[in-house]
Amino acid sequence: xxxxxxxxxxxxxxxxxxxxxxxxxxxxxxxxxxxxxxxxxxxxxxxxxxxxxxxxxxxxxxxxxxxxxxxxxxxxxxxxxxxxxxxxxxxxxxxxxxxxxxxxxxxxxxxxxxxxxxxxxxxxxxxxxxxxxxxxxxxxxxxxxxxxxxxxxxxxxxxxxxxxxxxxxxxxxxxxxxxxxxxxxxxxxxxxxxxxxxxxxxxxxxxxxxxxxxxxxxxxxxxxxxxxxxxxxxxxxxxxxxxxxxxxxxxxxxxxxxxxxxxxxxxxxxxxxxxxxxxxxxxxxxxxxxxxxxxxxxxxxxxxxxxxxxxxxxxxxxxxxxxxxxxxxxxxxxxxxxxxxxxxxxxxxxxxxxxxxxxxxxxxxxxxxxxxxxxxxxxxxxxxxxxxxxxxxxxxxxxxxxxxxxxxxxxxxxxxxxxxxxxxxxxxxxxxxxxxxxxxxxxxxxxx
Amino acid sequence: xxxxxxxxxxxxxxxxxxxxxxxxxxxxxxxxxxxxxxxxxxxxxxxxxxxxxxxxxxxxxxxxxxxxxxxxxxxxxxxxxxxxxxxxxxxxxxxxxxxxxxxxxxxxxxxxxxxxxxxxxxxxxxxxxxxxxxxxxxxxxxxxxxxxxxxxxxxxxxxxxxxxxxxxxxxxxxxxxxxxxxxxxxxxxxxxxxxxxxxxxxxxxxxxxxxxxxxxxxxxxxxxxxxxxxxxxxxxxxxxxxxxxxxxxxxxxxxxxxxxxxxxxxxxxxxxxxxxxxxxxxxxxxxxxxxxxxxxxxxxxxxxxxxxxxxxxxxxxxxxxxxxxxxxxxxxxxxxxxxxxxxxxxxxxxxxxxxxxxxxxxxx
Numbered sequence: 001x002x003x004x005x006x007x008x009x010x011x012x013x014x015x016x017x018x019x020x021x022x023x024x025x026x027x028x029x030x031x032x033x034x035x036x037x038x039x040x041x042x043x044x045x046x047x048x049x050x051x052x053x054x055x056x057x058x059x060x061x062x063x064x065x066x067x068x069x070x071x072x073x074x075x076x077x078x079x080x081x082x083x084x085x086x087x088x089x090x091x092x093x094x095x096x097x098x099x100x101x102x103x104x105x106x107x108x109x110x111x112x113x114x115x116x117x118x119x120x121x122x123x124x125x126x127x128x129x130x131x132x133x134x135x136x137x138x139x140x141x142x143x144x145x146x147x148x149x150x151x152x153x154x155x156x157x158x159x160x161x162x163x164x165x166x167x168x169x170x171x172x173x174x175x176x177x178x179x180x181x182x183x184x185x186x187x188x189x190x191x192x193x194x195x196x197x198x199x200x201x202x203x204x205x206x207x208x209x210x211x212x213x214x215x216x217x218x219x220x221x222x223x224x225x226x227x228x229x230x231x232x233x234x235x236x237x238x239x240x241x242x243x244x245x246x247x248x249x250x251x252x253x254x255x256x257x258x259x260x261x262x263x264x265x266x267x268x269x270x271x272x273x274x275x276x277x278x279x280x281x282x283x284x285x286x287x288x289x290x291x292x293x294x295x296x297x298x299x300x301x302x303x304x305x306x307x308x309x310x311x312x313x314x315x316x317x318x319x320x321x322x323x324x325x326x327x328x329x330x331x332x333x334x335x336x337x338x339x340x341x342x343x344x345x346x347x348x349x350x351x352x353x354x355x356x357x358x359x360x361x362x363x364x365x366x367x368x369x370x371x372x373x374x375x376x377x378x379x380x381x382x383x384x385x386x387x388x389x390x391x392x393x394x395x396x397x398x399x400x401x402x403x404x405x406x407x408x409x410x411x412x413x414x415x416x417x418x419x420x421x422x423x424x425x426x427x428x429x430x431x432x433x434x435x436x437x438x439x440x441x442x443x444x445x446x447x448x
Numbered sequence: 449x450x451x452x453x454x455x456x457x458x459x460x461x462x463x464x465x466x467x468x469x470x471x472x473x474x475x476x477x478x479x480x481x482x483x484x485x486x487x488x489x490x491x492x493x494x495x496x497x498x499x500x501x502x503x504x505x506x507x508x509x510x511x512x513x514x515x516x517x518x519x520x521x522x523x524x525x526x527x528x529x530x531x532x533x534x535x536x537x538x539x540x541x542x543x544x545x546x547x548x549x550x551x552x553x554x555x556x557x558x559x560x561x562x563x564x565x566x567x568x569x570x571x572x573x574x575x576x577x578x579x580x581x582x583x584x585x586x587x588x589x590x591x592x593x594x595x596x597x598x599x600x601x602x603x604x605x606x607x608x609x610x611x612x613x614x615x616x617x618x619x620x621x622x623x624x625x626x627x628x629x630x631x632x633x634x635x636x637x638x639x640x641x642x643x644x645x646x647x648x649x650x651x652x653x654x655x656x657x658x659x660x661x662x663x664x665x666x667x668x669x670x671x672x673x674x675x676x677x678x679x680x681x682x683x684x685x686x687x688x689x690x691x692x693x694x695x696x697x698x699x700x701x702x703x704x705x706x707x708x709x710x711x712x713x714x715x716x717x718x719x720x721x722x723x724x725x726x727x728x729x730x731x732x733x734x735x736x737x738x739x740x741x742x743x744x745x746x747x748x749x750x751x752x753x754x755x756x757x758x759x760x761x762x763x764x765x766x767x768x769x770x771x772x773x774x775x776x777x778x779x780x781x782x783x784x785x786x787x788x789x790x791x792x793x794x795x796x797x798x799x800x801x802x803x804x805x806x807x808x809x810x811x812x
Contacts, residue, residue: 093776118779122563216759216773272647272667278762279645279669288647296647414778420581426761432675441580447562447780 044354050080052351058109059091104346112410126345127158166340168394190328209297211285219422231335232328249439271297333402420445468521558785572786596747604694625692636756675763701732741802
């Protein structure tokens with residue numbers, strides 16, 4: 001090697017080292033520990049953990065991440081704790097790699113408890129029960145949420161996380177202006193909905209828009225439909241048994257739900273027919289509601305997040321609105337299917353726990369609720385905080401529900417809930433296998 | 449054999465060696481120190497990345513230089529012995545750390561249950577070979593291997609031979625080679641548009657459906673219906689991408705055949721078909737085998753195209769996508785690892801064959 005290059009490299013390396021050494025040595029040591037009084041959050045608010053850094057990750061990116069940053073800034077300003085959020089679109093794979101490698105971020109937002117439960121079973125998740133008092137939490141949460149956060153660890157059940165934001169799923173979206181002009185009425189029962197569908201067909205139109213394509217997650221839209229119909233056609237006990245794996249997919253209850261769904265997913269009722277269902281992505285599926293030549297379809301069942309995929313500039317209450325997916329059998333009341341984000345900790349650093357405790361108060365979500373895109377599960381979140389009527393309406397539906405159940409596929413073991421259930425329903429809808437085979441295959445995939 | 453009192457070593461050689469050790473040790477210490485500083489440093493990410501690049505690349509150069517300097521100060525016969533390890537050693541250590549150890553670890557995980565706590569022996573492998581779903585997966589991989597390889601190799605060969613005597617050789621080869629520049633994910637996105645389906649009352653934005661509807665057909669979901677034939681709509685993408693690669697290698701091999709042999713054959717009365725099959729093919733056999741094995745390995749590990757086009761749904765899942773789903777989506781660590789090991793074992797014979805071919809001088 002030439003002498004010149006050698007010298008150049010040496011100089012560069014030395015410069016790098018010197019530059020590096022000139023950087024701030026380390027985070028300033030926290031000031032002497034004050035007497036620990038009050039909850040961890042109160043201590044954080046008093047500035048005890050000033051300068052601490054809390055790393056966070058989750059599946060939400062872009063706009064949602066910006067809203068999160070705006071929200072968490074309030075916490076950072078008050079406590080001096082720096083929360084560094086880094087979202088990932090391939091969240092499931094990346095969090096698994098991080099946890100397995102032993103460098104999970106301090107706090108993690110799981111879009112469903114199923115994945116979290118694996119880490120809890122491996123004993124990698126901090127038991128929040130040692131920091132939080134259940135009676136206090138019940139002031140801000142409906143007990144069913146707290147129950148859903150209790151997961152099985154190696155040494156018994158632990159409080160694995162805190163719920164932060166939820167989605168209502170039992171919603172049917174419709175193009176309000178055209179709908180009113182056509183004189184359609186919002187159906188309050190299943191029969192009214194069926195009559196309306198036939199009327200739409202008679203008017204030369206198509207009632208539904210459905211799309212189940214979603215890359216590697218193709219099929220989840222079909223599982224949502226199944227869950228909705230299960231809640232409407234059988235008891236909650238059966239739903240819970242089905243989710244837990246004791247009521248098989250091949251049972252008459254589940255098969256009936258699939259048949260009720262297939263009854264709607266016919267070529268005459270769904271825009272684009274079978275080919276449309278299997279190859280339209282869930283994000284493109286609602287677009288025909290807003291077609292420039294008038295709606296190509298009139299109804300689209302999807303969670304409240306779907307408004308992000310509506311055409312830019314479409315106005316809630318004018319261009320679109322929603323109604324509650326009607327009950328089928330009065331005996332089962334008005335159930336609502338929900339999903340939500342649960343935050344778990346992979347550390348017991350007090351600064352990280354303080355963030356989670358902050359999440360347990362509905363007030364922390366206020367800015368996000370005003371900006372739109374977040375619905376609080378908290379009892380102490382005020383309906384007037386919502387920035388738009390849509391989300392206020394969804395929150396109201398969740399509050400008024402006779403029963404609330406979590407998205408079943410998210411609670412089933414991954415092989416089923418994110419695997420065979422998606423896969424077999426897709427195959428069934430694409431006509432590659434009959435219903436009995438599909439249901440039998442799902443049962444066979446259930447881990448022994 | 450060689451001892452420190454080797455007669456060839458000039459007096460004081462070992463003392464000089466000891467002194468030469470100083471810059472090497474200093475470099476190592478500096479690098480370690482730099483690592484600690486970089487790890488704890490709180491500066492903007494971009495600055496950190498730049499510092500790390502300078503530290504990493506510069507540090508390596510410095511390390512090799514000082515280590516080499518040290519080796520050159522060693523007494524005679526030791527120079528060659530140590531020098532070889534200095535240059536090969538780091539690469540071998542990296543390979544062991546990043547390739548051999550993970551492979552061993554995957555095999556170990558595959559003998560445990562889904563969360564890796566209970567030893568279950570070969571149960572995962574039993575599951576892999578009896579599960580109906582996995583049988584579909586193996587069938588798909590076979591389709592990929594047989595048809596993907598056959599078409600890529602024969603089309604590449606055909607184009608190479610035909611373009612060899614065409615006036616538009618550069619243009620034709622350029623066009624066919626172009627898809628090589630596209631990543632597999634990019635190709636998946638492009639072909640998703642080609643296969644796109646829209647309801648019959650609107651305009652078809654997908655090329656294939658636009659033709660199909662113009663000819664009087666109904667819009668079809670090409671990659672979802674017609675199982676198992678829908679796999680071929682995915683295989684076509686890889687043929688499109690890889691034909692350029694095989695064409696370039698075949699073209700080079702054909703141009704390497706001396707014209708005298710071809711002339712001699714023609715003078716002896718061989719027609720063009722005979723020249724092709726009895727002269728050209730045997731003479732470029734080494735290249736054919738190399739290209740074929742490369743594409744076989746490649747189709748065995750096919751992943752990107754499938755995950756982008758269908759996510760492995762609609763009966764198109766292959767070994768690599770199934771492994772990914774089992775391991776990362778279903779958290780089924782043991783089973784997923786077992787699938788990965790099966791893929792690994794399936795690739796080994798092809799790999800060994802390929803390496804043997806490389807070792808033969810006429811391969812390239």
